[in-house]
Amino acid sequence: MPEAQDADALVGALLESCCAQVLEAMFFSPVLGPAEPAECRGRPRVAALLHFNGKPSGNLEVDADPGVARALASSFLGLDLSDVSDSQVDEVIAEFANMTCGSALSSLGRVEYFHLETPVVSRPLAYAPAVEGVRRGFLLDGGTLSVCLRVEFGPEE
Amino acid sequence: MALNILIVDDSPAMRAFVRRVMQLSGLGVENYFEAANGAEALEITAVQRLDAILTDINMPVMDGEEFVRHLRSDPDPGAATPVIVVSTDATAHRIRNLLELGASGYLQKPFGPEQLRGEVERVLYAGEETPDA
Numbered sequence: 699m700p701e702a703q704d705a706d707a708l709v710g711a712l713l714e715s716c717c718a719q720v721l722e723a724m725f726f727s728p729v730l731g732p733a734e735p736a737e738c739r740g741r742p743r744v745a746a747l748l749h750f751n752g753k754p755s756g757n758l759e760v761d762a763d764p765g766v767a768r769a770l771a772s773s774f775l776g777l778d779l780s781d782v783s784d785s786q787v788d789e790v791i792a793e794f795a796n797m798t799c800g801s802a803l804s805s806l807g808r809v810e811y812f813h814l815e816t817p818v819v820s821r822p823l824a825y826a827p828a829v830e831g832v833r834r835g836f837l838l839d840g841g842t843l844s845v846c847l848r849v850e851f852g853p854e855e
Numbered sequence: 856m857a858l859n860i861l862i863v864d865d866s867p868a869m870r871a872f873v874r875r876v877m878q879l880s881g882l883g884v885e886n887y888f889e890a891a892n893g894a895e896a897l898e899i900t901a902v903q904r905l906d907a908i909l910t911d912i913n914m915p916v917m918d919g920e921e922f923v924r925h926l927r928s929d930p931d932p933g934a935a936t937p938v939i940v941v942s943t944d945a946t947a948h949r950i951r952n953l954l955e956l957g958a959s960g961y962l963q964k965p966f967g968p969e970q971l972r973g974e975v976e977r978v979l980y981a982g983e984e985t986p987d988a
Contacts, residue, residue, distance in 0.1 A: 719965050771868075774872055776875045789866060790868050793872075801943050803944075804944060804963070809946055810948060812946070813913070814944075
């Protein structure tokens with residue numbers, strides 16, 4: 699059990715660092731602090747689910763306040779908030795999921811190779827986590843965003 | 856120097872981002888060309904003189920690895936155009952494979968204007984002094 703806790707702590711630290719780097723470098727949006735994922739419950743969300751396979755396999759889920767998702771799209775595309783369409787928001791959240799996942803996996807030890815599938819974006823009317831893994835929440839300007847990563851290394855060969 | 860740059864990515868948002876960061880980087884780009892996959896990119900490289908190509912890996916129709924392989928096997932002089940792969944995947948396996956196929960550089964996401972400029976200048980002016988030097 700302590701080994702599993704150590705692995706979760708490692709993945710959690712990696713998520714924190716990779717999310718902060720991606721948000722700052724590519725979305726010009728600094729993380730203002732941690733946010734409890736539970737704070738997100740009960741409100742409409744923008745979510746992205748990405749599966750990856752290889753060694754390791756697993757999935758990553760992004761869950762964001764709609765206002766945060768729109769603000770990220772605005773920063774990423776260099777557009778005014780009012781000029782960003784819903785489809786652009788979806789596309790940018792998918793990119794965020796892709797970048798965060800690739801960045802975290804590339805930094806994780808024991809990774810041999812991986813293939814990221816195309817993220818699926820949805821707009822659930824309530825917080826509805828689809829992945830059971832290590833989750834970290836972030837406070838951004840305008841709301842919260844959380845990321846959950848599940849990594850399966852499979853049996854040792 | 857006024858550069859002709861081709862951006863290959865299936866995501867219009869990512870193409871727009873690369874273009875934006877190119878502008879922020881201060882690189883003197885005269886013309887941007889865009890393609891949504893490797894096959895579209897080959898159609899452009901066949902008719903357009905380019906200074907550098909930035910390509911994603913995972914794309915439908917023709918992915919980045921196939922694109923680099925096809926481009927480098929083309930007898931046309933454009934086949935030697937420097938190609939920078941832009942990806943989140945920085946595993947040793949992936950980078951080695953792409954460099955063996957003929958990619959000239961590798962830019963890992965996340966990146967900002969400085970990293971982009973550095974990698975473009977590195978592949979464009981390899982062995983020479985950069986224009987600002």
